[in-house]
Amino acid sequence: MSNTMKASLPVIRRLPRYYRYITELKNNGTTRISSSQLAHIMGSTPSQVRQDFNCFGGFGQQGVGYSVELLHSEIEKLLFPEGRLRAVLLGAGNLGITIGNFVLKESTGVELVAVFDSDNAIIGNKLFGMEIMAFDELVSFCQNEHVDIIIACTTKEAAESLAPHIVETGVKGIWNYSHFDFSINDESLIVENVHLRDSLMALSYRVSHKECPHMQE
Amino acid sequence: MSNTMKASLPVIRRLPRYYRYITELKNNGTTRISSSQLAHIMGSTPSQVRQDFNCFGGFGQQGVGYSVELLHSEIEKLLFPEGRLRAVLLGAGNLGITIGNFVLKESTGVELVAVFDSDNAIIGNKLFGMEIMAFDELVSFCQNEHVDIIIACTTKEAAESLAPHIVETGVKGIWNYSHFDFSINDESLIVENVHLRDSLMALSYRVSHKECPHMQE
DNA sequence: AACTGTTTGATAATACTTTCACAAAATTTG
DNA sequence: CAAATTTTGTGAAAGTATTATCAAACAGTT
Numbered sequence: 133m134s135n136t137m138k139a140s141l142p143v144i145r146r147l148p149r150y151y152r153y154i155t156e157l158k159n160n161g162t163t164r165i166s167s168s169q170l171a172h173i174m175g176s177t178p179s180q181v182r183q184d185f186n187c188f189g190g191f192g193q194q195g196v197g198y199s200v201e202l203l204h205s206e207i208e209k210l211l212f213p214e215g216r217l218r219a220v221l222l223g224a225g226n227l228g229i230t231i232g233n234f235v236l237k238e239s240t241g242v243e244l245v246a247v248f249d250s251d252n253a254i255i256g257n258k259l260f261g262m263e264i265m266a267f268d269e270l271v272s273f274c275q276n277e278h279v280d281i282i283i284a285c286t287t288k289e290a291a292e293s294l295a296p297h298i299v300e301t302g303v304k305g306i307w308n309y310s311h312f313d314f315s316i317n318d319e320s321l322i323v324e325n326v327h328l329r330d331s332l333m334a335l336s337y338r339v340s341h342k343e344c345p346h347m348q349e
Numbered sequence: 350m351s352n353t354m355k356a357s358l359p360v361i362r363r364l365p366r367y368y369r370y371i372t373e374l375k376n377n378g379t380t381r382i383s384s385s386q387l388a389h390i391m392g393s394t395p396s397q398v399r400q401d402f403n404c405f406g407g408f409g410q411q412g413v414g415y416s417v418e419l420l421h422s423e424i425e426k427l428l429f430p431e432g433r434l435r436a437v438l439l440g441a442g443n444l445g446i447t448i449g450n451f452v453l454k455e456s457t458g459v460e461l462v463a464v465f466d467s468d469n470a471i472i473g474n475k476l477f478g479m480e481i482m483a484f485d486e487l488v489s490f491c492q493n494e495h496v497d498i499i500i501a502c503t504t505k506e507a508a509e510s511l512a513p514h515i516v517e518t519g520v521k522g523i524w525n526y527s528h529f530d531f532s533i534n535d536e537s538l539i540v541e542n543v544h545l546r547d548s549l550m551a552l553s554y555r556v557s558h559k560e561c562p563h564m565q566e
Numbered sequence: 567a568a569c570t571g572t573t574t575g576a577t578a579a580t581a582c583t584t585t586c587a588c589a590a591a592a593t594t595t596g
Numbered sequence: 597c598a599a600a601t602t603t604t605g606t607g608a609a610a611g612t613a614t615t616a617t618c619a620a621a622c623a624g625t626t
Contacts, residue, residue, distance in 0.1 A: 142583065144554050148547035152528070166603065175530070179585050186605060194604040195592030211550050213557045230447040234545060241553050280556060305556040307549060311369070313392070320559070324552035326545065328451060330365035332524060333428050335541035336458050337361050339497060339522040340430045342537070359613065383573065396615050403575065411574040412622035579616070586609070594601075
């Protein structure tokens, strides 16, 4: 116990899925699970399950398996170590409203604290019980209100024009739905892209070239 | 010219981004680009650009570089070789409407041909100019109307109950927004997951553990 | 028409991820 | 209470993906 190797990105990406299934198991009343059972559920291998958990110190017990309860709480601590993250939404259009709703209703670890838009016609309107603010107010708001992440649901152009000010806001991450790629290596700023168009195109390619790799995503 | 090695998933995932930037270059009036210029734009390396394009036969010219026009049309052919794919939307809720809108307005390679939902209160209503159909009609519709992909924007439960019928529909792929993992190894059926919650959690982890890998997504 | 500088395509080297294999630890059984 | 069984943790091997290297190909120049 205590192999302090750093988690790689593939491991981090699997963590939420572990969390999803383990939460389900916990709600089912399952108290224990082995790496092979979990691998079966996850569609991976027992080795990978053990290797993955070992990145974080390995919370299993030899000969016994893993305690569902412990796994759940440990992974939760990994995903949300400092309580809920404070997020602001940029762009109150169709997509922005949907994502905002999603964060409010379906996300336990993130709370939405403000909404911004560039459209004067809707600035000042209420959305999710908050007054929509103008983009000019973004930097000072983030600085004063300790915002952790920006959720970018704007057009490519809006995102591009906001990009130079992002560092000033002091946020640590961007959940990016815009077609703009925030400068990929700003160090200290983590960008998680959700490029819907790219995802759909990748599907299109794979569907059209069926002999494609059998790798699971 | 003609190194027929198969494209790996990471390469396929980069294709849409190449396409995005190359479309931009084309619209800018740029006619030629070198692997190093393109790598700079993409945030990758010249080696990777050349390696990637070589998976598809390599459409550059030594000493000269790549023709933007040619690149654009070749990648387009790779992404959408058989014209537009026919898609149906499952779930006409908040998310479904947003994604449906996105496909209709922002996607060139995919067309939306029908919408389904389980809620009797909205079945029969018009959405995007189409009448919302019941889930029971899904299989026969897909069989008769040659549907290529299903866009799943339903609840986990709805997706789970539909899963056993998916094979019957004869679709080739699923663009999955539901919290349900369609059985990962159905062979012949390609699933592209857009797990918003997982993506947000991964961001949360990375933001909270800033010493995390500097790998670009 | 030869020379120079550039840039690809292909192969080799490096780095990263996943899988394998087995010793150590715990439980169960005779 | 020892032997058999289970199952983790870990280090090594195998498999992928990325980056570096370099010869061959082309354009432009004198």
